[in-house]
Amino acid sequence: MSYDALQSTHQQSHQVYQNDNPSFYQSTGYITPAPKPARRTSNWIKIGIPVAVIVIVAAVVGGVVGSRKSSSSSSGSTSSANGAAAAASVSSAKLAAGIFATATNSEYMIPIYPSATNTAAYTTPTFNAAAAGWPADPFAPATPSVLSVRPDRPRLIAPAYKWAALPALIESDPYLSLWNTSIFNNASQYDALPPVPYFMDGDSGILDVARQVKQRVKAFGYVYRMTNNTHWVDRTWEELQNAAGNGTTGWGPDEDRWNSAHFLDTAELSAAYGIAYDWMYDIWTPTQKSQIMSTLILYGLGPGVQAYTNTSVFTGWWANNIEGNWNCVCNNGLTMASLAILGDDTTGSASQLLGLTVKNANENCVFAVSPDGTWSETADYWYFGSTGHAEMASSLVSATGSDYGLFTTNPDLWKAGLFHMYGQGATSLFGWGDNGPNKYTATANSLMLYATQYNQPQYALFQRDQHDSADPWNMFWYNPQLTGAFWDGLALDLAFDNSTDQWMSMRSSWTDPNALFVGIKAGTLQGHQTHNDLDVGDFVLDALGTRWAGELGDGDYLSPDYFSNDTQGSARWMYYRKMTEGQNTILIGATNQDVTAHPTMNSGTSNTTQGASTVFTPDSDSTAFFTTDMTSAYFNAPSVKRGIRLLNGRKQVLLQDEINSSAAVMWRMHTNATVTISGASATLTLDGKTMDVSILNAPDGATFSQSEAQRLSTDVTPPAPDQPNPGVTVLIISLPAGTYNLQVLFNPQWNDGTTFVTPPSVDLDNWTLRSHDS
Numbered sequence: 023m024s025y026d027a028l029q030s031t032h033q034q035s036h037q038v039y040q041n042d043n044p045s046f047y048q049s050t051g052y053i054t055p056a057p058k059p060a061r062r063t064s065n066w067i068k069i070g071i072p073v074a075v076i077v078i079v080a081a082v083v084g085g086v087v088g089s090r091k092s093s094s095s096s097s098g099s100t101s102s103a104n105g106a107a108a109a110a111s112v113s114s115a116k117l118a119a120g121i122f123a124t125a126t127n128s129e130y131m132i133p134i135y136p137s138a139t140n141t142a143a144y145t146t147p148t149f150n151a152a153a154a155g156w157p158a159d160p161f162a163p164a165t166p167s168v169l170s171v172r173p174d175r176p177r178l179i180a181p182a183y184k185w186a187a188l189p190a191l192i193e194s195d196p197y198l199s200l201w202n203t204s205i206f207n208n209a210s211q212y213d214a215l216p217p218v219p220y221f222m223d224g225d226s227g228i229l230d231v232a233r234q235v236k237q238r239v240k241a242f243g244y245v246y247r248m249t250n251n252t253h254w255v256d257r258t259w260e261e262l263q264n265a266a267g268n269g270t271t272g273w274g275p276d277e278d279r280w281n282s283a284h285f286l287d288t289a290e291l292s293a294a295y296g297i298a299y300d301w302m303y304d305i306w307t308p309t310q311k312s313q314i315m316s317t318l319i320l321y322g323l324g325p326g327v328q329a330y331t332n333t334s335v336f337t338g339w340w341a342n343n344i345e346g347n348w349n350c351v352c353n354n355g356l357t358m359a360s361l362a363i364l365g366d367d368t369t370g371s372a373s374q375l376l377g378l379t380v381k382n383a384n385e386n387c388v389f390a391v392s393p394d395g396t397w398s399e400t401a402d403y404w405y406f407g408s409t410g411h412a413e414m415a416s417s418l419v420s421a422t423g424s425d426y427g428l429f430t431t432n433p434d435l436w437k438a439g440l441f442h443m444y445g446q447g448a449t450s451l452f453g454w455g456d457n458g459p460n461k462y463t464a465t466a467n468s469l470m471l472y473a474t475q476y477n478q479p480q481y482a483l484f485q486r487d488q489h490d491s492a493d494p495w496n497m498f499w500y501n502p503q504l505t506g507a508f509w510d511g512l513a514l515d516l517a518f519d520n521s522t523d524q525w526m527s528m529r530s531s532w533t534d535p536n537a538l539f540v541g542i543k544a545g546t547l548q549g550h551q552t553h554n555d556l557d558v559g560d561f562v563l564d565a566l567g568t569r570w571a572g573e574l575g576d577g578d579y580l581s582p583d584y585f586s587n588d589t590q591g592s593a594r595w596m597y598y599r600k601m602t603e604g605q606n607t608i609l610i611g612a613t614n615q616d617v618t619a620h621p622t623m624n625s626g627t628s629n630t631t632q633g634a635s636t637v638f639t640p641d642s643d644s645t646a647f648f649t650t651d652m653t654s655a656y657f658n659a660p661s662v663k664r665g666i667r668l669l670n671g672r673k674q675v676l677l678q679d680e681i682n683s684s685a686a687v688m689w690r691m692h693t694n695a696t697v698t699i700s701g702a703s704a705t706l707t708l709d710g711k712t713m714d715v716s717i718l719n720a721p722d723g724a725t726f727s728q729s730e731a732q733r734l735s736t737d738v739t740p741p742a743p744d745q746p747n748p749g750v751t752v753l754i755i756s757l758p759a760g761t762y763n764l765q766v767l768f769n770p771q772w773n774d775g776t777t778f779v780t781p782p783s784v785d786l787d788n789w790t791l792r793s794h795d796s
């Protein structure tokens with residue numbers, strides 16, 4: 023969320039919003055906040071034993087090697103009999119290959135692939151026209167208009183012709199089949215629960231419960247349409263009534279039940295209502311329809327019109343130059359809901375909003391993606407923003423026949439899929455900055471839509487094995503003509519070089535859960551909707567199935583001034599998890615980095631690509647590196663440069679810092695490992711694995727030390743206490759002012775006979791792909 027934009031046109035509202043901790047809601051008489059539930063990011067529990075893979079998602083269907091190859095050579099055949107035979111062949115090959123991932127890792131929720139070469143299935147990512155696919159949409163207006171909707175229902179995401187085609191596609195596609203079953207199971211689980219209870223979570227509002235209502239409506243709606251069983255309509259009605267305040271437990275204050283002060287909540291509930299209205303249109307009674315519509319207009323679209331048109335309310339700040347998730351989510355919710363009731367709505371709200379939201383999203387939401395593909399807020403906020411964008415574009419296409427530029431206005435938006443794939447490490451996301459609230463309906467499934475839209479089949483092949491892929495949207499966004507393996511031919515490294523988030527992703531494999539992975543960033547410290555940290559030079563490191571250098575994630579969103587602004591003096595930068603000392607980078611003079619930093623970067627990669635097999639060992643000269651001049655991020659230092667590179671066929675990592683500083687220098691790295699130090703060497707143990715870390719050519723006095731992950735005693739006191747970081751240790755090199763070349767070598771103990779190398783000392787400015795060959 024951004025507070026910057028508010029400073030100009032919404033000054034007064036900015037003040038309100040800055041202070042919108044629970045007391046804001048209390049002072050307006052809205053609600054007394056209930057106790058906050060435990061947050062997922064703050065309770066890391068140390069697990070000393072390697073965690074076994076426990077979640078089996080599907081039986082592996084092996085033995086495909088040598089079976090019929092899925093042939094596209096017959097797709098050009100003029101004989102329909104041959105075409106049908108080819109389609110049957112592709113289908114049977116797909117069914118035989120089954121679900122690629124055999125399980126989901128229980129600690130990191132990553133897919134586990136079999137160690138195998140499967141020449142029939144692990145082929146180049148392709149949309150194979152010979153395989154069974156979706157029919158063409160019979161609704162194809164020559165001159166689409168947002169106010170001119172298709173004649174039939176449903177309008178949103180999945181028109182009737184797709185529902186009609188789906189059962190046959192499920193029969194011939196193992197992923198659609200798996201997801202269908204999962205969604206039925208999910209619906210049964212939600213069915214057994216009472217309606218989502220109202221819960222006001224301070225300045226996070228009622229967003230969690232809004233997304234849960236949406237999640238349930240999606241699942242209930244899906245199962246209803248697949249069974250025609252009206253139980254699911256009744257159950258949806260119960261959920262809608264509860265969120266209207268017509269249930270037995272109440273839902274917020276009469277005048278603003280959907281919490282328009284935190285408009286994301288209003289938008290997500292509007293989307294939920296829109297989906298319910300549209301997907302069950304034919305079965306609702308006229309009374310139910312009018313009740314759904316009256317509640318939607320009263321608490322959703324009406325406040326939406328106010329947000330856009332009434333300058334004396336602040337609820338529409340997100341429409342004003344906010345290139346981030348708020349703009350995408352809010353415009354999407356209003357759009358889906360408006361499309362759902364367009365024509366039935368006699369108030370004019372729906373048509374008025376459609377005249378505003380589409381244009382606004384094209385000016386703002388789509389530009390949250392930088393020219394290099396990076397989601398400019400943070401890697402985690404990509405989930406919220408890209409879900410909003412994908413739902414909005416998909417709904418407009420299905421309802422009216424056009425995306426009105428949402429896919430193309432930003433010509434680099436297609437790279438948002440690369441951003442997510444490369445941001446995902448061997449264990450988890452390189453999740454710098456804030457991670458956001460619980461995700462619920464915010465998934466990575468925009469990748470499915472983008473795969474087809476931008477002809478990037480690897481996006482969908484990657485996402486279909488992920489734990490969050492059983493989603494009603496994917497039953498329609500997934501193109502079942504997909505064949506191949508996402509990793510086949512995929513480069514191991516990618517550098518993202520836009521000035522705002524210069525960063526790089528490097529790894530030793532896409533399919534080995536024990537792979538080496540390094541993510542490192544520089545970039546500017548302003549312009550991220552106040553979701554970033556002061557973290558130029560920050561890095562994460564995975565190896566041996568665990569994360570050795572990691573992020574602390576969110577502070578408490580309810581802490582005073584946590585989102586106040588991104589100026590140097592902001593209280594946000596007084597919280598440990600947001601300060602420079604809470605990052606894996608260089609700290610100088612025990613002082614935060616300069617928010618006006620404008621680092622530069624350089625990078626190199628051997629362009630190594632993985633082959634078809636999941637078993638992959640890079641060549642010994644395969645490497646990648648990233649360097650940054652981050653001097654501008656520091657006060658009191660004439661020069662600070664950092665570089666990181668993979669060594670020895672991607673088995674080792676060298677982190678090098680060249681520092682000339684007139685204040686004390688501290689090298690810091692946060693780890694969940696247990697740390698044992700011996701001078702310039704440290705042994706880290708975690709999850710039953712070991713990582714040796716050593717300072718090479720140690721400058722005089724350079725040794726490791728360690729501390730708990732908490733603020734230095736010299737720091738200013740923040741407005742509220744920091745969150746504890748239990749189990750996290752900071753590995754430190756502390757040095758007085760001076761000039762240093764600090765080289766830290768990471769040797770994961772692979773126990774596979776690896777012979778470690780000791781790299782030569784090369785100035786960062788002289789780093790090349792071959793500069794460290796022995």
Ligand SMILES: *[C@@H]1O[C@H](CO)[C@@H](O)[C@H](O)[C@H]1NC(C)=O
Nearest residue numbers: 188189190192193202203206
């Ligand atoms: C979808 O899953 C449900 C529940 O397992 C099953 O009854 C149904 O037959 C499946 N649909 C198709 C088309 O296979």
Ligand SMILES: *[C@@H]1O[C@H](CO)[C@@H](O)[C@H](O)[C@H]1NC(C)=O
Nearest residue numbers: 203204205207208237489492
């Ligand atoms: C849906 O069910 C699948 C497996 O059946 C599970 O992995 C997934 O977490 C469930 N999704 C939700 C949102 O509960």
Ligand SMILES: *[C@@H]1O[C@H](CO)[C@@H](O)[C@H](O)[C@H]1NC(C)=O
Nearest residue numbers: 186189246247248249250251
């Ligand atoms: C549900 O009803 C629709 C419309 O009448 C029909 O096309 C479809 O086959 C039915 N589905 C099932 C599973 O009965």
Ligand SMILES: *[C@@H]1O[C@H](CO)[C@@H](O)[C@H](O)[C@H]1NC(C)=O
Nearest residue numbers: 262263266268313314316317
């Ligand atoms: C909830 O109750 C109010 C007041 O009776 C009514 O106007 C509204 O239509 C109802 N909405 C739903 C979804 O039941």
Ligand SMILES: *[C@@H]1O[C@H](CO)[C@@H](O)[C@H](O)[C@H]1NC(C)=O
Nearest residue numbers: 327328331332333334335336
């Ligand atoms: C604009 O908002 C103010 C404050 O909520 C309200 O009093 C006023 O009636 C609104 N104006 C219009 C035209 O809706």
Ligand SMILES: *[C@@H]1O[C@H](CO)[C@@H](O)[C@H](O)[C@H]1NC(C)=O
Nearest residue numbers: 066571572573692693694750
């Ligand atoms: C510690 O582990 C948790 C859970 O996997 C992770 O979220 C966090 O980033 C890790 N912290 C560090 C400092 O590695």
Ligand SMILES: *[C@@H]1O[C@H](CO)[C@@H](O)[C@H](O)[C@H]1NC(C)=O
Nearest residue numbers: 583586587589591592593594
């Ligand atoms: C930024 O926020 C701080 C509080 O964290 C406040 O004191 C300061 O005035 C704000 N600066 C601007 C420019 O809004």
Ligand SMILES: *[C@@H]1O[C@H](CO)[C@@H](O)[C@H](O)[C@H]1NC(C)=O
Nearest residue numbers: 513626627628629630791792
């Ligand atoms: C890697 O690919 C890039 C982009 O195509 C190219 O500029 C570079 O020269 C390649 N490097 C090597 C070592 O092949």
Ligand SMILES: *[C@@H]1O[C@H](CO)[C@@H](O)[C@H](O)[C@H]1NC(C)=O
Nearest residue numbers: 659660661682683760761762
């Ligand atoms: C460090 O920077 C200072 C100030 O620019 C400069 O005078 C000095 O020569 C530098 N030291 C080294 C070793 O480069």
Ligand SMILES: *[C@@H]1O[C@H](CO)[C@@H](O)[C@H](O)[C@H]1NC(C)=O
Nearest residue numbers: 783784785786787788789793
């Ligand atoms: C770096 O390269 C420069 C010239 O390109 C050379 O003079 C210098 O000796 C090199 N330094 C190292 C440490 O290799």
Ligand SMILES: CC(=O)N[C@H]1CO[C@H](CO)[C@@H](O)[C@@H]1O
Nearest residue numbers: 389391392393519520521522
């Ligand atoms: C160098 C470069 O391309 N900078 C761009 C980075 O992204 C921002 C935000 O999209 C652009 O404004 C810059 O021009």
